[in-house]
Amino acid sequence: MDRDLQASILEGLQELTDADHVQAQLAGSKLPSYCISTLSEQPRESDKRDAELNKAASDILIVLLTGDKSMETLYQDGQGAVYKEALTWVHSDVTDLQITGALALGNFARNDDHSIKLIQEKGTLSQLLYLLQTQNEEEIGSNVHRAVLSTLRNLAIPASNKTLLLESNIIQRVLPLCKTKATPVIFKLLGLLRLLIDGHEEAAKSLGTDEEFVSCVVQWCGIREHAGVKGEASRMIAWLVKHSQCPSVTSVVVRQGGVPSLLDLMASEHIVMQNEALVALTLIATINLETAADSLLSHNIVPVLESLVSSDTALPEVVCNCCVLLSAICKSDLLRSAVLSSAIPSQLKSLCDHCNAGIRSQAQKVLMHLGVSIN
DSSP: OOOOHHHHHHHHHHHHSSSSHHHHHHHHHSSHHHHHHHHHSOOOTTHHHHHHHHHHHHHHHHHHHHHHHHHHHHGGGGOOOHHHHHHHHHHSSSSSHHHHHHHHHHTTTTSSSHHHHHSSSTHHHHHHHHTTSSSSSSGOHHHHHHHHHHHHHHTTTTTTHHHHHHHHHHHHGGGGGGGGHHHHHHHHHHHHHHTTTTTOOOHHHHHHHHHHHHHHHHHHHOOSSSHHHHHHHHHHHHHHHHHOOOOHHHHHHHHOOOOHHHHHHHHHHHHHHHHHHHHHHHHHHHHHHHHHHHHHHTTTHHHHHHHHHTTTSSSSHHHHHHHHHHHTTTSSSSHHHHHSSHHHHHHHHHHHOOHHHHHHHHHHHHHHHHHHHOO
């Protein structure tokens, strides 16, 4: 059959794969075997038709792996042909096959059980890390890097995998990618590193005391054209503080200008991110208030807290965390004075009659720290 026609058929089939049941049917057909066969043939150099057919075969395989049911069909308890081929493709000398292999393994790794098995496959992790190596700065941020980081990120989700990844010296292997300008790669890199420090104090300390890295992250917090990078970068700052709980890390974060990013995160529409910012700022204020006080004040922490405390839509958990942060910053005479000059004391008095016991208790504690009578 003419290669142009084959490519057109594959592209047409891909347009039908939005529906899960179609994905499942195609995964159970002879299509995956055909795609494997096509990709296994070395494309003829400079043959545009070969390249287009291989791309179509690769694209549809990856699309099939995005569906949970079709992915399980192709996985077959680790015995599926697509899974086994993907393990070999990452070892290929052909860049397109490396990318296809990495993307396929990344999709298989969306399932925690598969992820745990995959990291134990002999030579696979070392080869993925090898693919991150670059000969020059022009190579940093390539499509191979993006695909490999996607896979490593999914491998970093199960708790048992994190230790193995950290023992492989993964952080030092991926840090050179901070030089990239490619926002999709930055997004994947931040997601991977954030997962790696989750519950690992030493890893968080190592990254959090790396002035160059923290400086990069703070700069990425200002990327407006890619909301994902901005959000991941801000969360990274919060997680470095939370998981290290280390004076040296909080000092670096303040010195490198990380406080405004945390204050921006406090205004997030996502409750999880709001609370991450509040916890990080509370730790900074508790551990290193003398260093952080000027930055907190100059970047308007008091008006931000005033807005959250007075919000009718803020969840009780958020209001309680705001009160804990207020108690921490009020140990600074500078910040205490600013709080007393704001509407926060009167707002807290109103909260003393709140229906939520936790909010009532926290509001009373802050007023006590401020030396303000409840009545």
